[in-house]
Amino acid sequence: MTDTKNHSPGGVTGSAEGRVFQPASFAELAEAVELAFDYRGDVTVSLKSGESLSGYLFNRQVNGSDSYLEVFPSDSSQARHIRYDQIAAIAFTGEDTATGKSWETWIAKKDLERRAEVERVAADAQARGIL
Numbered sequence: 001m002t003d004t005k006n007h008s009p010g011g012v013t014g015s016a017e018g019r020v021f022q023p024a025s026f027a028e029l030a031e032a033v034e035l036a037f038d039y040r041g042d043v044t045v046s047l048k049s050g051e052s053l054s055g056y057l058f059n060r061q062v063n064g065s066d067s068y069l070e071v072f073p074s075d076s077s078q079a080r081h082i083r084y085d086q087i088a089a090i091a092f093t094g095e096d097t098a099t100g101k102s103w104e105t106w107i108a109k110k111d112l113e114r115r116a117e118v119e120r121v122a123a124d125a126q127a128r129g130i131l
Contacts, residue, residue, distance in 0.1 A: 016035055016036075017041060017092050017095065017096040018092060019091070020090070022089045023087075023089075026067075026084065030062055030084070033069055033087075033090065034060075035092075037057055037059075039057070039096060041094030041096045041097055042074060042094025043055070043071075044091040044093045045057075045069075045090055046088045047082070047088060048087070049086070053073055053080060054074045055072050055075075055076075057070070057071050058070055066083075067083065067084040068083045068084060069081075069087075070082070
């Protein structure tokens with residue numbers, strides 16, 4: 001699959017944001033659609049007809065020649081149904097809203113919040129003469 005973003009020496013890591021896939025086979029297209037389905041931002045689907053559609057990919061069905069995906073377009077409230085054989089490229093154009101929001105980051109944030117709360121409670125208790 002042709003991916004137009006340069007890769008780091010250690011391989012592809014992190015978000016797919018900014019990447020563009022131009023699949024050369026059905027298997028590559030299915031892989032790109034799966035990545036787009038798991039992506040937490042908008043994608044732009046370029047069709048072989050020349051049309052481009054930006055929006056949130058919310059559903060896909062892989063079933064041979066009947067495979068399709070569904071997108072909520074950014075400029076419409078009507079979902080679009082697109083067959084795989086109509087797709088020329090998939091670009092990850094929207095911001096990945098979950099970038100940097102790993103489990104470890106969440107744990108560290110919660111730990112800092114708990115420590116700040118302990119300090120606040122201790123200061124309050126000292127002010128009241130309890131400690």
